Amino acid sequence: MAAITAKDVQTLREKTGVGMMECKKALVASDGDMDKAVEYLREKGLAASIKKGDRIAAEGAAYAAVIDGVGVVVEVNAETDFVGKNEKFVGFVHGVAAVVAKENPADLDALLAAPYGNGRTVQEEQQEMVLVIGENIKVRRFARFDKNVSVAYVHAGGKIGVLVNLETDLPAEKVEAIGKDVAMQIAALNPRFWDKSQVDQATLDEEKKIMLVQMENDPKMAAKPEKVREGIVVGKMRKFYEENCLLQQDFVKDGSMNVEAYIAAAAKEAGGSVKFVDAVRFEKGEGIEKKQENFAEEIAKLQK
Template identity: 80%
Template sequence: MAITAKDVQALREMTGVGMMDCKKALTEAEGNMDKAVELLRERGLAASQKKAGRIAAEGMAYAAVVDGVGVVVEVNAETDFVGKNEKFVDFVKGVAAVVAKVQPADLEALMAADFGNGRTVQEEQQEMVLVIGENIKVRRFAFYVDGVSVPYIHAGGKIGVLVNLDTDLAPEQVAEVGKDMAMQIAALNPRFLDKSEVDDATLEEEKKILLVQMENDPKMAAKPDKVKQGIVTGKLRKFYEENCLLQQEFVKDNSMSVEQYVAKVAKEQGGSIKLKAAVRFEKGEGIEKKQENFAEEIAKQLAK
């Protein structure tokens, strides 16, 4: 019986196993789908289907400049140990290279792109699941084509930051200031890059909270509204300093703000430097991690 590409694809979708292994199993099973699934299970390959449902909140956040394109990606695995696995790290770097080359519109487009070895990113991800033995998932990415991008990886992939600058200076002239900003973003995770980005709704909410706090303070409640508004304005300045990167105190030199530091470097280098954008990925951010109860796990094993 002739094995069609459609048959192979159907088996892949059922089991999550790589294309060549599916084709081989179907050939041996003479086209019988159930028998092919059984063969893959006997070989331990179809286990990847089960692994796909397990929580992957570890892994690696990675940032780099590839062929002039700034890229930051997050790829998840189940354990921190796998995040340091050489094959896994190579896969993450490979994904970043695909992003730089293809510049996909979304995650779906990225997963369908050629990984560079005859397989798509999706197929390569499935191969990694089989080779490494854990659920692995490309989660998100971002890239910048224009300007000068400066990457920074914190703690071996716990956090990946990509800073994008608009400058008339050479990349090597702005590498240090870019890295300094990226390190500050990694450490303090500011909500905004600049105070101009703070929307009216956020400001109104902050003002409301500050006014309520004053109303609840006996010493402040009796003060005239004009005085209260002045205090609110002062406190909003503090809000900017705490939540906006450029207005934050520069961690490496607290005598100046990040904005002042950037201006100082630009003047010294004889050019202009403007922060256009930045992305910060922290591995597992927002993913609910499974809480293991080892006593309960042992009890389940003994009950079998």
């Protein structure tokens, strides 16, 4: 019998989306032959959706929650927006979040290998969802905060999931509204940085370079003394921070203050201190190239 390697098992897993143990059994039963192993899994009904694994899954849901004091945000993808609202799919998404909270997986592979809670792993439950729902479904990413106080926010039924982490001396229920306001700001404006201190030198240099070139190309600006132009750049950089850094952005609910000032004022009113620590924003399908359908072209082909 041919030796079965971990790489062989991984390759079969990637081809079929079936769990590691089932892939190993299939390879053993097929004497290491990859094609026969795929056929074996299909016959068992485990890889009936093998072709679905190649289809683009860019819909689905982003979901955030606080579970037993642990903040979790996950993204699980499906092929259509319709499935993203399916009760079974939503239940799976919530189940994945619960696993992240309980098991604290180190990475996506560890999450997929973790127990789902019903005798199957997350990977096997994902495959079950593919078979039941009939679309390619993939757990894509997750994040987890187990320190401080976390506040979760889900926008537009799962289009965006935001998890905000706050350091505070107040009970969680007293900072819920503050965290929700900050999360909504993040969902709406998607800032590039949380604070101006996080803006790296390369970004600053690039922004300054663009501003100087713009002034050189403007005859009125180009005629101004260099010191004046440098002062204008400083003012423009302040505007850059206000547009791109969360804590320096105008607070959307009250434009008279920025987000940092809002947090401080709201904390004082609640009788304690609150400090923004970190946040995660997942938007479903972000960065995934979606297939563009030309329905007029498809109809024309059918009529030929």
